[in-house]
Structure formats: structure tokens, C-alpha cells
Amino acid sequence: xxxxxxxxxxxxxxxxxxxxxxxxxxxxxxxxxxxxxxxxxxxxxxxxxxxxxxxxxxxxxxxxxxxxxxxxxxxxxxxxxxxxxxxxxxxxxxxxxxxxxxxxxxxxxxxxxxxxxxxxxxxxxxxxxxxxxxxxxxxxxxxxxxxxxxxxxxxxxxxxxxxxxxxxxxxxxxxxxxxxxxxxxxxxxxxxxxxxxxxxxxxxxxxxxxxxxxxxxxxxxxxxxxxxxxxxxxxxxxxxxxxxxxxxxxxxxxxxxxxxxxx
Numbered sequence: 001x002x003x004x005x006x007x008x009x010x011x012x013x014x015x016x017x018x019x020x021x022x023x024x025x026x027x028x029x030x031x032x033x034x035x036x037x038x039x040x041x042x043x044x045x046x047x048x049x050x051x052x053x054x055x056x057x058x059x060x061x062x063x064x065x066x067x068x069x070x071x072x073x074x075x076x077x078x079x080x081x082x083x084x085x086x087x088x089x090x091x092x093x094x095x096x097x098x099x100x101x102x103x104x105x106x107x108x109x110x111x112x113x114x115x116x117x118x119x120x121x122x123x124x125x126x127x128x129x130x131x132x133x134x135x136x137x138x139x140x141x142x143x144x145x146x147x148x149x150x151x152x153x154x155x156x157x158x159x160x161x162x163x164x165x166x167x168x169x170x171x172x173x174x175x176x177x178x179x180x181x182x183x184x185x186x187x188x189x190x191x192x193x194x195x196x197x198x199x200x201x202x203x204x205x206x207x208x209x210x211x212x213x214x215x216x217x218x219x220x221x222x223x224x225x226x227x228x229x230x231x232x233x234x235x236x237x238x239x240x241x242x243x244x245x246x247x248x249x250x251x252x253x254x255x256x257x258x259x260x261x262x263x
Contacts, residue, residue, distance in 0.1 A: 011064025119154015119164030
């Protein structure tokens with residue numbers, strides 16, 4: 001087999017996949033930006049995600065065309081520098097994609113006193129499918145554990161002033177969950193705020209069950225632990241398959257932001 005021909009064929013496939021993923025990501029994120037309250041935050045993260053996609057496309061282009069072809073020594077050196085940079089960045093992206101995907105599959109649920117349900121930005125004032133899935137998971141947990149209490153966390157009010165936590169409480173109340181089994185933390189703007197504020201409501205030394213979307217679990221657990229919660233059990237909620245890839249890239253972007261910029 002002609003190695004050069006095979007490499008070009010693989011490179012062509014990778015370019016098509018990388019470009020298709022960038023288009024898919026753009027469709028998902030632009031729709032969200034047009035419907036959420038946090039437009040500036042979503043737009044900023046979308047820009048980071050596009051930058052990540054650019055590296056994936058560059059990696060595919062290097063496989064297909066090569067950055068170190070014919071030319072003088074300076075051009076070849078520049079090509080190798082570009083190649084090494086692109087390969088390293090792509091490797092980091094793929095590592096975190098794999099890490100988050102594997103983390104989405106881990107469940108360590110057990111009966112405990114408190115379960116923390118993380119909120120999710122409302123779209124046009126309504127809960128998203130993934131937020132409803134978190135509530136479905138929380139409701140089932142309560143019914144399996146009649147002594148448990150839910151801590152519903154999430155601020156970011158919509159135009160009417162209703163927070164994520166309030167929307168979750170109302171939906172669970174409609175399903176027959178008593179209000180005395182729910183505690184609201186409705187001031188948080190970020191996942192870090194979720195757990196900082198929750199630590200004021202319950203002792204971080206107590207075990208908690210963490211309920212969030214499967215793609216969010218890996219970062220959420222680490223954030224809870226950094227806020228002082230010593231025993232965090234995982235109960236991932238199923239998420240939409242159509243937007244799973246976009247959500248994973250969102251998490252990759254935030255993990256890298258925390259890793260390199262401590263934000």
C-alpha cells in the first residue's frame with residue numbers, strides 16, 4: 001500500500017469530520033446564545049470552542065497535506081514548529097474529551113441525607129431538556145430514599161426574575177415533591193458558587209450525592225471537592241445525544257480554562 005496515498009485519504013476523512021464537527025458545534029451554540037440569559041458568557045466560550053476546532057482542523061490538514069514539505073530550511077523549521085504545536089494541542093484536547101466522556105459513565109450513588117442538584121441556564125425562561133433530565137433523576141432518587149433532601153442550586157434569573165433553583169422547585173412541586181424536602185440555593189452564578197453557597201447550608205463533612213448532567217459530572221465533582229466536600233457520590237443524569245458532543249467540548253474548554261488560567 002502507498003503510505004503517502006493512505007495518509008492523504010485518512011487526512012481527507014479527518015478534515016471532513018473536523019469541519020463537520022465545527023459546523024455542528026456552531027449550530028448548537030448559536031441556538032443557545034440566542035435563547036439564554038447569559039449571552040456574553042456563552043459567546044465567549046463559543047469563541048474558545050471554535051479555537052479548539054481550528055486546532056483539530058489544522059491537525060487534519062497536516063495529516064492530509066503536511067506542514068514540512070519541500071522548501072528552504074527556515075520554512076521547514078517553521079512547519080515543524082507548527083506541527084508540534086498542533087499535535088500537542090490536539091493531544092490535550094483528545095485527552096480531556098476522553099476523560100470527560102469516561103467520567104460521564106461513572107455512577108456511585110448511595111443513600112445519603114443530602115443530594116445536590118445543579119442548575120442549568122434557562123432558555124427563553126424555560127428549563128432545557130438536560131435540566132428536566134436532572135430533575136427526573138433527582139425525583140427518582142427522592143422516591144428511592146424517602147429521608148433524603150434536595151438542595152436545588154442555581155441563580156441566573158431570567159427576564160421575569162425566576163432563578164434556575166426556583167424553576168426546579170416549581171417543577172418538582174408539580175410532580176408531588178413536598179417543599180420541605182427541598183432547599184433552595186438561588187444566588188449562584190457558576191458551578192464554583194454552587195458549592196461555596198451550598199457549603200453554608202450543610203456541613204461539607206457530610207457525604208452528598210451530586211446530580212448533574214453526565215457530561216458535567218467530572219468537573220462538578222472536582223469543584224465540589226475543592227469547596228471542601230470530602231465525600232461526593234456521583235449520580236449522572238442522561239443528556240441529549242444530539243448535543244452531547246457540543247456539551248463535552250464546552251466542558252473541555254472550561255477545564256482548560258481552569259487548568260491554565262485558574263478561572
